Every structure is written in structure tokens, then in C-alpha cells.
Amino acid sequence: MTAHPCLTASSGSGRMASSRLPILLALVFSSFSFVLPHSNRVMWFQDLFPPNVCPINAKANTFYGIMFDAGSTGTRIHIYTFVQKSPESLPELEGEIFESVKPGLSAYADQPEKGAETVKRLLDMAIDAVPPHLWKKTPVVLKATAGLRLLSEEKAQALLLEVKEVFEESPFLVPENSVSIMDGSYEGILAWITVNFLTGQLSGQNKHTVGTLDLGGASTQITFLPRFEETLKESPGDFLTSFEMFNSTYKLYTHSYLGFGLKAARLATLGALNMEAVDGQMFRSSCLPKQLEAEWHFGGVKYRYGGNKEGETGFRPCYLEVLKVVKGKLHQPDEIRGSSFYAFSYYYDRAVDTNLIDYEQGGVLEVRDFERKAKEVCDNMERYNSASPFLCMDLTYITALLKEGFGFRDNTLLQLTKKVNNIETSWTLGATFHLLQSLGITY
Ligand SMILES: O=c1[nH]cnc2c1ncn2[C@@H]1O[C@H](COP(=O)(O)OP(=O)(O)O)[C@@H](O)[C@H]1O
Numbered sequence: 151m152t153a154h155p156c157l158t159a160s161s162g163s164g165r166m167a168s169s170r171l172p173i174l175l176a177l178v179f180s181s182f183s184f185v186l187p188h189s190n191r192v193m194w195f196q197d198l199f200p201p202n203v204c205p206i207n208a209k210a211n212t213f214y215g216i217m218f219d220a221g222s223t224g225t226r227i228h229i230y231t232f233v234q235k236s237p238e239s240l241p242e243l244e245g246e247i248f249e250s251v252k253p254g255l256s257a258y259a260d261q262p263e264k265g266a267e268t269v270k271r272l273l274d275m276a277i278d279a280v281p282p283h284l285w286k287k288t289p290v291v292l293k294a295t296a297g298l299r300l301l302s303e304e305k306a307q308a309l310l311l312e313v314k315e316v317f318e319e320s321p322f323l324v325p326e327n328s329v330s331i332m333d334g335s336y337e338g339i340l341a342w343i344t345v346n347f348l349t350g351q352l353s354g355q356n357k358h359t360v361g362t363l364d365l366g367g368a369s370t371q372i373t374f375l376p377r378f379e380e381t382l383k384e385s386p387g388d389f390l391t392s393f394e395m396f397n398s399t400y401k402l403y404t405h406s407y408l409g410f411g412l413k414a415a416r417l418a419t420l421g422a423l424n425m426e427a428v429d430g431q432m433f434r435s436s437c438l439p440k441q442l443e444a445e446w447h448f449g450g451v452k453y454r455y456g457g458n459k460e461g462e463t464g465f466r467p468c469y470l471e472v473l474k475v476v477k478g479k480l481h482q483p484d485e486i487r488g489s490s491f492y493a494f495s496y497y498y499d500r501a502v503d504t505n506l507i508d509y510e511q512g513g514v515l516e517v518r519d520f521e522r523k524a525k526e527v528c529d530n531m532e533r534y535n536s537a538s539p540f541l542c543m544d545l546t547y548i549t550a551l552l553k554e555g556f557g558f559r560d561n562t563l564l565q566l567t568k569k570v571n572n573i574e575t576s577w578t579l580g581a582t583f584h585l586l587q588s589l590g591i592t593y
């Protein structure tokens with residue numbers, strides 16, 4: 151009996167998603183989020199797919215790219231599969247395997263080897279996912295974001311060095327500068343490339359690109375393609391960047407605000423951000439349940455926090471507290487007031503947590519929906535006490551960031567998305583295109 155071609159490819163770990171295969175296949179694959187025992191690993195799919203649709207079987211024209219996102223709250227691996235149908239055509243994105251671990255690298259600031267081990271465990275998935283004969287041709291890159299930007303240079307470099315060693319011991323292609331802290335403006339641009347690529351706005355004639363909002367743990371990004379001359383004139387010079395991708399040049403408005411991610415904003419609201427000695431000190435806020443007293447670890451530091459035992463709690467006092475964190479701190483481009491934006495990361499997560507949107511489907515919200523929900527949660531904290539104690543603060547911060555920070559209108563539309571065509575909306579896809587382009591592998 152001839153072996154099923156799928157048997158020549160190893161598989162089974164991670165979440166495989168495909169942007170082009172029928173939805174049914176994508177659903178089957180995206181539901182596989184655990185590593186199967188070796189003996190079972192090749193068995194589960196062979197009866198499901200005829201040989202010609204084996205989705206993870208590497209054909210001669212298949213190639214891969216491995217991109218790590220070392221975020222402030224977690225480390226994630228994205229293994230992308232591309233197919234080049236003919237030498238003349240551009241390669242197409244076939245699918246993605248995604249997996250993540252928590253906490254992020256910055257939590258290992260004093261144990262860099264342990265931090266690198268978390269990367270190694272994720273990289274082992276790539277060894278299973280990429281066929282051995284393509285290992286040497288498959289680039290692996292890690293880009294760290296705000297978590298590492300906030301560490302001391304020495305601690306961040308120690309972590310990056312350990313990760314580099316893990317890469318060099320792997321069978322993959324390790325390009326120069328494969329492990330680095332990414333510049334914040336690239337984070338925004340690359341996420342914008344991802345979303346606009348996945349929504350089909352970077353190909354064809356009618357390019358109606360969409361702006362993107364990313365709310366991470368430690369930093370937040372806003373990116374869009376300005377349509378009005380005034381935006382170009384009125385924006386600070388370092389908010390405008392020209393970027394070349396897919397044979398086009400885009401002049402984008404983008405900025406990454408360090409310290410304005412959701413978790414950093416919690417610390418700022420509590421008055422604990424950038425504090426030298428926080429050991430033992432109690433930080434209180436009207437955005438937290440009155441009787442609460444607890445501890446929280448972020449970026450390798452332990453914080454004690456609690457509610458206003460005697461004083462006020464609820465939306466109004468909370469909004470005033472949070473306002474101090476954002477008011478007058480961000481540039482407000484006029485042009486965005488009336489536009490709609492794609493929003494992901496913690497915008498998405500908090501909207502899911504409060505049933506504003508469905509986890510799988512995402513959805514469209516107005517800015518005022520976040521405000522309505524913030525009021526509901528903050529003014530009824532006892533009803534929400536099984537959820538995170540920070541839910542009121544987080545929703546209030548998101549409201550203040552959108553309205554008072556960026557200057558969006560109450561009725562500005564936000565398209566909340568986690569995946570487009572089953573591919574994660576993350577800067578990592580844009581970064582992989584950029585990587586493959588710079589290595590001369592594609593585009
Ligand atoms: O691949 C992804 N797809 C969708 N959301 C992601 C992905 N990677 C990270 N996130 C989201 O990013 C947020 C965490 O931000 P992160 O840890 O990247 O902080 P940072 O960007 O400030 O370093 C969470 O809301 C998490 O769900």
C-alpha cells in the first residue's frame with residue numbers, strides 16, 4: 151500500500167489554520183491545539199483528506215517562516231506556510247500554526263536561561279511542523295516588544311543572548327539580527343500590513359486601507375494611512391514613516407506609546423509605574439472593589455494593590471483617576487475622528503470578557519459601547535467580582551484612551567478582530583513578509 155503523502159510531513163502540534171482552504175478544513179485544524187503522541191501524530195488526518203488536499207504536506211513549492219512575538223504578557227510562535235504556485239506568481243499564504251506561553255520573557259528578567267527555555271519549548275513545535283528538508287531554509291526570528299523595552303539594557307540583552315543561543319542550536323536558518331527588540335513604529339506598521347493584507351486591501355485597484363489599534367500590555371499603537379494633506383503637515387515628524395511592501399510605498403501615520411499598554415496603565419493609575427521601591431507599599435484606587443487587597447506581578451516586580459476602603463468607588467471617580475494617565479499625553483490627529491478602525495489585542499479581550507462581542511466572531515462596536523460597559527461594571531463591582539478585579543479599571547482606561555487620548559468620537563466604529571480568514575491579526579505576519587523579502591525568498 152502506498153503511504154498517504156500526509157505521512158511524509160510531521161504535524162499535530164499547535165493550532166493550524168489556513169487562509170485559503172475550505173472553512174471546514176480550517177475548523178478541523180484550528181481545533182487541534184495539543185501535541186499528539188508520536189504514534190498517533192500522523193493518523194488522525196489521513197482518512198479525512200484525499201492525498202491532493204493534505205494541507206500540511208510540504209510540496210516542492212512550499213516554504214515556511216517562523217516569527218516569535220516576545221510580548222510583555224506572553225511569548226508566541228507563529229509558523230507561516232507559503233506556497234508558490236508558479237515561478238512567475240507571488241507566493242500565497244497557505245496557513246499558520248500558532249501557540250503561546252505565559253508569562254512573557256520580561257518576567258524572567260533575573261533568570262534569562264529559564265526565559266530562553268520557554269522559547270525553546272515553542273521552537274520544538276516548529277521542528278515538528280516544518281519538514282526536515284526545509285529546516286535549513288526556514289528563517290527563525292524573535293522580536294521583543296514593550297516588556298523588554300521597559301527592562302534595563304543589561305537584563306534585556308542577557309535574555310536576548312540566551313534566546314539567540316537557542317536559535318543557533320536549532321536546525322533553522324538564523325539570519326543576522328534574528329533576536330532583537332523591535333522599534334515601536336515597526337510594531338504598528340507591521341500590524342497594519344497584516345490587517346490590510348488579510349482583508350485584501352494591499353492588492354488590486356481599489357485600495358481602501360483600514361487603520362489599526364493595538365493595545366498590548368505595556369504599549370499601544372495607532373496606525374493609519376493619512377488621506378488628508380493636513381494630517382501630514384500637522385503630525386510630528388517621527389509619527390510619519392514611509393514603508394515599502396509588495397512593490398508599493400506607503401506613507402503611514404504610526405506611533406507606539408510606551409507605558410500606555412493596559413497593564414502599564416493599571417500601574418500608572420495606581421501611581422506605581424516606574425516606582426523604585428514598591429516592596430510592601432499598598433496602592434489604592436477607586437476603580438477597584440472596596441474591600442480588595444491583593445498582589446500582582448508584572449515585569450518581574452511584585453505590587454500590592456487594593457480598593458478605596460473608606461473613599462469613593464465607581465465609574466466617575468475612576469474615570470477622573472484614569473484621565474490623569476492619558477489627558478494631553480497623546481497626539482490627536484483630526485482625521486481619525488470620523489474614520490473606523492480595526493482594533494485587537496486587549497480591546498478584543500476586554501470586549502469578549504464583558505460580552506460586548508463573541509470570542510469567535512468578534513464584532514463591530516462604537517467607542518461609546520466601551521463607556522457604557524465601563525459604567526455598568528464600575529457601578530456594580532460586587533456583581534462582577536468573579537471576573538478580574540481590574541475589569542472596571544481596564545474598561546475605563548480603554549474608554550479614556552479612545553476618547554481623551556486619541557480623540558475618537560463616541561460613535562467612531564471599531565471593528566474588533568482576532569483573526570481574519572483564520573490568521574491571527576498580529577504584527578508577526580507583516581514582519582514575516584518583511585523578513586522573507588529581505589532574505590530574497592519572496593516579494
Ligand atoms: O497573535 C495574536 N493574536 C491576537 N492577539 C494577540 C496575539 N498576540 C498577542 N495578542 C494579544 O496581545 C495582548 C497582550 O499584549 P502583549 O503581551 O503583546 O504586550 P506588548 O505588545 O505591550 O508587549 C493580549 O490582548 C493578547 O491577547
Ligand SMILES: [Ca+2]
Pocket residue numbers: 221222295366367495
Ligand atoms: Ca503585542
